[in-house]
Amino acid sequence: METTNHFGSGASRSMLENFPLFRTSDPDEARDRVSRVFCEHRLRVVSGGSRVGAEMYYRPIRGIGIGRMRYGASVAIDPGSLESFALIQMPIHGSEVVEHGGNTVDTNADVASVLSPSLSLRLRHGEDTEKLFIKIDRGVLERHCRQHLGGELKSPIEFCPAMSLLAPRSLPWVRLMKWLYEEVGQDSQGQGVILDSPLFAAQIEQMVITTLLLCQPHNYSDRLADDGPSIAPSFVRKVERFVEENADEPLTIGDLAEEAGVSTRSLFAGFRKYRNTTPMQYLKDVRLRRVHEDLLRATPQLTTVTTIAGRWGFSHLGHFTVDYKRCFGESPSVTLHR
Template sequence: METLSFDSSSLDATEEFLSRAYTPMRIGGRPRETGARIARRAVGGLVVDKLHFDYTMAYDAACLGKVCLITLHRGTMVDTTDGRDEVYGPGETFLIAAPDRPYTGELRAARYTITMFDPALLDEVAAGGGHQRGPVSLTGFRAVDPTANRRLGSTVTFLRDQVIESPGAGGLVVATAARHLAAVTLSAFPNSATDGRPGPADSRDAGTATLRRATDFIEENAHRDIGLAEIAAAACVTPRAVQYAFNRHAGTTPLAHLRRVRLAGAHRELRSADPRAVTVTDVAAAWGFAHPGRFAAAYRKAYGTTPSATLRDAS
């Protein structure tokens, strides 16, 4: 895990730190109060930062190359990029800028969370929804409605407090959480994948042979960081064809099947583990389950007992 921390009342030091941690940036204005605090946790391509500025600060920044979400907890932020005058307040989660565009704006005594991830995850999520038309771009900066905003904010909070901050965060847990964040982001913002008509359905390859190749790949690789794109590539078909194959011949989805295989892997490991050496949380995390409560509920539904009972009975 990468960690960074910064606490300073020097504008020059703050500008230097922001330019090094994010993108080349210039701070405008000479505020009287100049306290700035920043804490970063980054792992597996997912970056979550907590920031607190005591003052009003104008900024002029180069492109980030990442999807950068801002969740504002206190104060206001104003986006002035390309002549805009968008004001964001507490409770909003929004896109600070397109990944490949510079941006300008102003912070006003703001406390907020920054969450960043690779734009390629949006492409993967879009491909999984049958919208594989090249790189996906977010075409709006605010969520499409209040419900989408709340869902996105809750996802960021979960990542910040339960995933990134958890001991030993990494591996499948972070990779799964990052894909989930990308999916929620794509559903929350207007975007090029869903604004237009989806591409034609590829049903020709959605046969039992595709299902067999896909399930074999999942069984052999469930312990790795895989998603729909990797499953489709292994089956030598499009992501949409894989989805059709699972729906038609198995009555489920590829990712639901992947979750079941991972749950079975966790079950096997709990049955053979030494309860003095490992915990349920350790096993769940190793198989990509970040939320202990949801893991326990899925486990009980599948096996009629709790994971902790299985671990206690292990021999």
């Protein structure tokens, strides 16, 4: 079944062709290149000989990545678990069998897979299968979920692994994906508004994650559906937006309280009650995420960890490295040299 039923006429084998990442017939090269975008995994060609016709098109947008890929052969893929990201896969041709957290999902043009970071995973990718995908950084996903809930997550987010693209609750996701792929696809020179504007990119990131959290069932769905008193007051959300947009500025707690229009005491109380953190820790977390994003994009021969950390206000490299490892599970130098 063609994707024009769901994602419009742009969902074809020319989609995202302005962002080619690789094309190869070598299975080992395909595994290596896919690992760089996702994670280490085992790849075995099941049928169709020892060669593949693999290709991937990919564009990161802050904490998410949008892409299209195929293997051109029937392959078995075993990553163990994704660990650091969630992955939504939407076949536009063919099918894929997904074994995930004890469940089996037969995906096709009507059924997408929603893969949680912490659950076991194995895939069987059909020879004629091609898929769109959305990759979401685990830390960014959990942060958005915490913000909506107004509290900490006591366990990892676990989604229902099957998403029916025909179900009424999935229609907002389908409409958003159709718009997003078409918008990015028009950016033929890499100069589109999504990529030019950090503010708009942040809104895209938030829209994708919020739509997923509201459309696809998961272990926090019931809490998200509760519009009770856990929703943070407007001054907390205002400061969060202000920090996101001005994290590169030398902000103080006084600056944040002035922006919120409340006392520093009220600001601390609001963040402690509804976010289980402090305003300045929230600022540090945002800056750490920005460093992480810059390190992933940087060329090691042209910059250093110290330069990028300093750009985001981290002057003590030792303390910064400890905080970075705690957030991302690796040293900043490892991230830079990926």
